[in-house]
Amino acid sequence: MKHGKWPLLATFLLPPLALYAYFVLSPYAQTFVISTTDWHGLSRNYNVVGLDNFKKLWNDEHVWNALLHNLWLLLLLPVVTILIGLFLATMLNVGGRSGRITGVRGSSFYKLVYFSPQMLSVAVIGVLWTEVYNPRSGLLNAALRAIGLDGLAQIWLGDPDVALWAIVAVMVWANVGFYVVLFGAAMQSVPKDIYEAAALDGASRFATMFKITVPLLWDTIQVAWVYLAIIAMDSFALVQIMTRGGPSFSTDVIGERVYDVSFGDSQFGYGSAIGVVMFFLTLSITVVALQLTRRERIELS
């Protein structure tokens, strides 16, 4: 067995690694080079400008403004999505109180409902919610008015104070289903007797959640956190479809900046510089998130 191991491994690993290097690593490497040029992206001509793009970036208020929005997303999106995901997963898997440890009635149906946004592409979600948020004929304002909450009706995506949160809500909606399923699967692997013991000891649902579920699911939550942090640092697609960063740059994110500067202003050099900064930010955040959330592993079996 040992004799034939390497040729076999190489056969399987080398082609994908080569593809990965060519289509992922090489563009990354090129971005670093391009970020030190004034390349306009319309010809092969360019001048090397050193760190000028990074200096420009440092003084670009639009970049800082976009970065601030990414940070808000970074703070909110993982926390809100994970909390809602945990709550729903608990209800669907161990929330029932019929004597056995099981989910609430109809839990398989709810699982399907929560997961369904995952089946839609981001583009569809963006267009769908743009219409839901339409201040005049949208579903949301119509529903609020129908139940007499006219005062809560908003211009949503047209109001700079509200637009970003409206987009956060869509991101939570779109992502939470996946984490309900993910956390649910993790909960299934937690031995039932632990929950039974807690129930016998008279632990409240709240205590069960934070003293038992969260610690036992910590690995999964950690993964969820990293994924959501990356989604928060990106969030380009929804913003591009729903607001293009408006009104008045109130929903601008770094991804939208990169796109707008590169494709809108034909400044691919500068756009790449923003991308490079973004790369390091996302990398650092991922490393920090993994470090901060590191805990002792709990052996279940």
Next chain:
Amino acid sequence: MSAQDLTRRTVLRAGAGAVAAAGSAGLLSGCALGDDEPETKSDKYEGTKSDKNPLGVKEDAPLEVVIFNGGFGEDYAKAHEAMYKETYPKAEVKHSAVVEINKTLQPRFVDGTPPDFINDSGAGAIPLGDLVAQNQLADLTPLLDAPSLDVPGKKVRETLLPGAVEAGTFGSGVYVLNYAYSAYGIFYSRKLFADKGWAYPKTWDEHIALCKTIKAAGIAPWTYAGKHPRYFSWAVLSTAIKLGGNSVALAIDNLEPNAWTSDAMKTAADAWYQVVKDKYILEGSPGLDHKQSQAEWCKGKAAMIPNGSWLESEQKDVTPAGFNMSIAPTPSLSAGDKLPFEAIRGTAGEPYVVPAKAKNERGGMELMRHMLSMKGAKDFTGKVSSLTIVAGAADGVTLPPGLSSVVDALKASGSNGFNWVYPVYYRKLERNLVDAACGDFFSGRTTPEEFLKACQKGADEIAADSSFKKYKRTA
């Protein structure tokens, strides 16, 4: 140590190694940057010039055409290509229609293998100013000096409406053929106004009085594309230019200091502020995009909307029968306005270009010559309900109500017509900066003074940024 950690670290280390390798080896083969290969003339398809073939098109050379698949669709282009095929039966015309011109064609520009003819339009267009600045476009002067296809005794240049060539002029060359002729103004439903006994206002006082009446009738006087609020900047600029004359537009186009805070702009912004303050704008408008706001207007929820002459074909499917839409100039601010009430912004738009590195550059221009024939232009107007820059091409074509009102308005405006081109020179200034300032102003978050200051700040930002090539115009 867990297996997970080991994997992550190994992967990271391998990744760093790959990056370093790529960096030390210089650039990889599939790289975007590189040396500009010297161009050899013999790469291009060239035929012999003759009376029938003034541009010297190679008769059997293939022609690649890329059309923006937007409001005008692609059928009109297929008709033009069919005309070309009739003249050159041996030529193979490769037609494609895409929405995102930039994403589709940018790599081909970099590669030096662009198509022969591009309709560079839409939200995903490649900024024209940059294409010109990077020497990527062919000078269209040979085309303009060639004889017209079906107007005997005239050069192509002589068959066009005034201002059409200027709209595609950057510095000393003409690089863009702006084929459609658009008017920008205020749109209203003649039916609604007639039913209610309202008359379109010619002066600002009449306009405010009418707004009061309309509001009292339970209709919003105005709506606008709140998510693209620059549409309303067209109305503000128009009123200011009519008040202060063409120099207002010239100063803005040339990025002169304080161009946006001139007296005429201040008076205009103050005037429009009343529309905001007195809530003459349909509630919720800031959250509507262009289609949604136009739909509200077509439903009769709002009486007037700032827009352009493409509106009628854009709203074709949702305009109620008998709606009878009409364009009108912006009301005059004062009796001392430099331009009369009838003056309206007319400009050649919808850009078509031939890349400088197109293999069949001559064929691309020849296709333009077919478009600019009387037959080609009439066909376009009939198919997409838009005027062209070919003078008199709409005569005898049955026009829908909106478009015939545009023809009348342009005729009445005559030599008083005006235009501004800063959005063509500096896309970012209109699309991002003025747009954002308009959004704040027309939803009541800023005062007129703050609004103009924000626009000026945007213009100054562009003026100070050496990465934008600057263009000047003198008339």
